[in-house]
Amino acid sequence: MDILNALVTLLNFVVIPAAAYGAQLALGALGVTLIYGILRFSNFAHGDTMAFGTAICILLVWALQAAGIGIAPLPTALLALPAAIALTALLMVATDRAVYRFYRRQRSAPIIMVMASVGVMFMMNGLTRLLIGVNEIRFDDGARFVVSVAEFRAWTGLSEGLALRQSQVITLVVTALACWALFWFLNRTRSGKAMRAYSDNEDLALLSGIDPDRVVRITWIIAAALVTTAGVLYGLDKSFRAFNYFQILLPIFAAAIVGGLGNPLGAVAGGFIVAFSEVAVTYPWRKIAGYLLPDWQPAGLLQLLSTEYKFAVSFVILIVVLLFRPTGLFRGKSF
Amino acid sequence: MNQPYLSATGMRGGYGKADILNDCTITVEKGQIAVIVGPNGAGKSTAMKAVFGMLPLREGRVTLAGEDITALSPQDRVGKGMGFVPQTNNIFPSMTVQENLEMGAFTRQDDFRETLQQVYDLFPAVAMKRRQRAGELSGGQRQQVAVGRALMTRPSLLMLDEPTAGVSPIVMDELFDRIIEIARTGISILMVEQNARQALEIADIGYVLVQGANRFTDSGAALLADPEVRRTFLGG
Numbered sequence: 001m002d003i004l005n006a007l008v009t010l011l012n013f014v015v016i017p018a019a020a021y022g023a024q025l026a027l028g029a030l031g032v033t034l035i036y037g038i039l040r041f042s043n044f045a046h047g048d049t050m051a052f053g054t055a056i057c058i059l060l061v062w063a064l065q066a067a068g069i070g071i072a073p074l075p076t077a078l079l080a081l082p083a084a085i086a087l088t089a090l091l092m093v094a095t096d097r098a099v100y101r102f103y104r105r106q107r108s109a110p111i112i113m114v115m116a117s118v119g120v121m122f123m124m125n126g127l128t129r130l131l132i133g134v135n136e137i138r139f140d141d142g143a144r145f146v147v148s149v150a151e152f153r154a155w156t157g158l159s160e161g162l163a164l165r166q167s168q169v170i171t172l173v174v175t176a177l178a179c180w181a182l183f184w185f186l187n188r189t190r191s192g193k194a195m196r197a198y199s200d201n202e203d204l205a206l207l208s209g210i211d212p213d214r215v216v217r218i219t220w221i222i223a224a225a226l227v228t229t230a231g232v233l234y235g236l237d238k239s240f241r242a243f244n245y246f247q248i249l250l251p252i253f254a255a256a257i258v259g260g261l262g263n264p265l266g267a268v269a270g271g272f273i274v275a276f277s278e279v280a281v282t283y284p285w286r287k288i289a290g291y292l293l294p295d296w297q298p299a300g301l302l303q304l305l306s307t308e309y310k311f312a313v314s315f316v317i318l319i320v321v322l323l324f325r326p327t328g329l330f331r332g333k334s335f
Numbered sequence: 336m337n338q339p340y341l342s343a344t345g346m347r348g349g350y351g352k353a354d355i356l357n358d359c360t361i362t363v364e365k366g367q368i369a370v371i372v373g374p375n376g377a378g379k380s381t382a383m384k385a386v387f388g389m390l391p392l393r394e395g396r397v398t399l400a401g402e403d404i405t406a407l408s409p410q411d412r413v414g415k416g417m418g419f420v421p422q423t424n425n426i427f428p429s430m431t432v433q434e435n436l437e438m439g440a441f442t443r444q445d446d447f448r449e450t451l452q453q454v455y456d457l458f459p460a461v462a463m464k465r466r467q468r469a470g471e472l473s474g475g476q477r478q479q480v481a482v483g484r485a486l487m488t489r490p491s492l493l494m495l496d497e498p499t500a501g502v503s504p505i506v507m508d509e510l511f512d513r514i515i516e517i518a519r520t521g522i523s524i525l526m527v528e529q530n531a532r533q534a535l536e537i538a539d540i541g542y543v544l545v546q547g548a549n550r551f552t553d554s555g556a557a558l559l560a561d562p563e564v565r566r567t568f569l570g571g
Binding site: 196 | 410414425426427428429430434438439484
């Protein structure tokens with residue numbers, strides 16, 4: 001019984017939250033890695049683009065709610081998501097026209113592109129705050145739980161409860177669908193293969209008649225779809241606050257680099273690695289230890305790091321990977 | 336007068352201020368194998384790049400099948416029937432052999448399965464590895480994929496920049512055999528080679544370039560027999 005209780009506690013506080021968080025990071029890291037593979041720079045504006053896409057989605061949710069349109073028990077945000085993606089994609093393609101295309105034509109060094117993206121980040125930062133403000137916003141209407149603690153206890157008779165929130169299930173399902181669609185697109189369609197070819201060998205791709213402007217446009221649109229989805233899922237799961245989205249850039253980059261920049265499969269794996277490390281290191285293990293080793297009475301909470309330091313985990317992972325395996329676990333590009 | 340199939344005459348140009356090519360002329364007839372040889376820094380690869388439009392020419396004219404293509408970009412020249420295999424970075428390493436060939440046919444709107452089969456018939460070794468990533472293949476097989484990729488547009492002129500660089504002598508002979516086979520189907524070949532002796536053996540016409548200008552032009556056999564060419568360029 002104690003082992004079961006320990007297992008349920010582990011699932012409830014570590015595995016399920018980390019899986020949902022990992023899925024959100026994976027979607028974010030996929031966008032970063034695609035942009036790196038095709039446009040050859042690390043896009044620092046990614047976190048704030050995520051905030052912008054989510055802000056648009058929230059505005060659309062409010063409009064839909066005001067009109068009395070919903071898809072209960074599912075959150076209205078899912079209904080608003082496609083339109084939010086379209087608007088974010090429009091903004092990203094326009095940003096590329098206005099900013100990045102210039103540097104691409106100059107054949108600027110990647111670091112110049114990175115600096116340009118920092119500028120875009122600040123612009124996007126301000127734009128989002130003007131649009132929706134700086135406060136915390138919750139927009140997760142619809143049913144809250146798929147399985148609640150009380151229900152779980154009643155079914156199993158265990159003393160520990162297990163909660164499965166709807167936002168977590170939606171996150172995992174949507175992420176699985178998005179990854180499937182992305183990998184299908186990259187591996188099966190003509191445009192997807194052209195993107196991979198362009199990422200592999202730009203000169204040879206041009207020689208083969210692949211249109212670089214089209215590849216770049218498709219990349220921004222896909223990145224917009226991934227980043228808006230990631231932002232909306234993160235917002236549903238936790239809450240929306242522009243500053244948090246800026247901060248999440250760090251674990252997203254850590255995920256992309258752990259997996260190997262430019263490698264989509266690596267980005268997904270990296271997202272889960274970072275999320276599970278972060279949750280495992282900041283979770284107080286005392287309760288689980290109590291079930292497994294009843295005779296042991298530890299003095300502390302058995303928490304390696306307090307949650308305020310969770311970003312340190314991303315930093316440590318980044319440093320370790322860059323020191324020992326700079327191309328990432330899945331051998332991305334190292335330019 | 337009947338014009339050669341590819342005619343690049345009086346080419347003069349370079350990357351900076353100094354000209355690398357000084358009145359260089361290269362012509363290839365239909366189905367012929369033409370080989371450019373010469374010492375290091377003679378402008379062999381540059382001459383080929385000029386034919387393909389990767390080098391701005393100050394003087395000279397390039398015609399293909401009688402049509403003046405001097406002003407066209409490399410991409411447009413591919414559309415006119417040129418195929419180019421660069422010396423390095425000539426495959427998509429993370430893509431499969433089959434995908435590499437598909438990318439070669441990217442501009443084709445028609446059904447290219449027949450061409451794909453022809454390439455596989457030509458290179459059975461890579462046909463067996465069609466699902467494998469091109470970057471995992473041996474040097475010789477990579478070159479076969481690179482040549483195959485260029486063949487997918489069904490070019491009438493195939494240009495190869497040092498196709499045997501860095502491969503073993505056995506693989507080199509094998510590759511030259513394939514090149515002869517390609518030429519027999521009516522495709523003209525223009526090739527830059529370091530392995531001058533072996534390349535001239537299969538050449539219908541050979542160009543010996545020195546300092547960006549034609550020094551000797553003759554059939555491959557005649558160049559191999561010429562005592563001066565042998566002494567200065569082929570090591571005796």
